[in-house]
Amino acid sequence: MVSTAALAGTAAAIGDPARASMLAALMDGRALTAAELARVAGIAPQTASGHLARLADAGLIAQEKQGRHRYHRLASAAVAEALEGLMALAGATRPSTGPRDAELRLARTCYDHMAGRLAVSLVDSLLRRGHLLMEGEGAELTASGTALLAELGVAARPGRRMLCRPCLDWSERRPHLAGAIGAALCSRCLELGWVRRRDGTRALAITPAGEQGFRAAFGLGALQG
Structure with missing residues (x-):
């Protein structure tokens, strides 16, 4: 302890x-x-x-x-996740301290995984469709969830790092997906051109290809605007 x-x-x-x-x-x-x-x-x-x-x-x-x-x-990623949680806590106790930039609220990186409204919406979709189980500090992909991500080219091998875990989102105050799976999903979305990094910030832009891809794979509606 x-x-x-x-x-x-x-x-x-x-x-x-x-x-x-x-x-x-x-x-x-x-x-x-x-x-x-x-x-x-x-x-x-x-x-x-x-x-x-x-x-x-x-x-x-x-x-x-x-x-x-x-x-x-x-x-480490654990440091980033702890900082994101502290930012969310600070925002809950001092509402004016959350990210004011609309681009950061929409989508951003949290070290090596995605955060913001996009990332939380992805978790909501996975939970709603039975692809993800989440309780407290634990999260686990179901067989259907593993198959879905595999179809997208997302795979993470077991190792020292936890495969899948919730990370409290700074702006949404609800969990997004961290761990090796969260990192692999972020990397793959960048590779597919669904999101791209914005210069000088950790905000991510959702591309037209991303809007179509997130809708087809996860059933997400319009996130922007």
């Missing part, structure tokens, strides 16, 4: 506006330099190094070196 001291330490590492801004910028799964994260947080590069060290010590970010550059990314 995690000690209260460890919990308080992690919360303190997140609980600084500059560090929170840096973590939010890494939520799309990218690795960024200290200079890029300093600009996001609105602080000097010299100040950013101390904040990044604090986040690394707390196990929230990982660093990797490529040539002369050092990049920073979220340490």
Whole structure:
């Protein structure tokens, strides 16, 4: 069991506006330099190094070196899911703190899986059609759900990471799909051209092909507008 001291330490590492801004910028799964994260947080590069060290010590970010550059990314999908949950909690207690950008509310990445109205609608469809079982912190694809995703080219092999789990959505305040299956579904939707990344943000654009694909495969109606 995690000690209260460890919990308080992690919360303190997140609980600084500059560090929170840096973590939010890494939520799309990218690795960024200290200079890029300093600009996001609105602080000097010299100040950013101390904040990044604090986040690394707390196990929230990982660093990797490529040539002369050092990049920073979220340490794991679990960190991203915890941050998304905190954003949803903050939005529930302070309604004005949710994402105001309509594009972010519609569809975005949550580290390596999809979030927003699109992702929650996909979960609703899978549940309604008996393709997914979800209770509390657990989720499981049924045989029909596995077959449906396989037809779309979505497959995730069992490994150290949980195959399928709910992740509380920041804007919708209901779960979207995370875990290896959630990541594989996001990757496949990008490959199919159903969604595309928007430059400079973690928002995703639903393409005309995506509108048709999501309607045919999941029975989703119009999500945009």
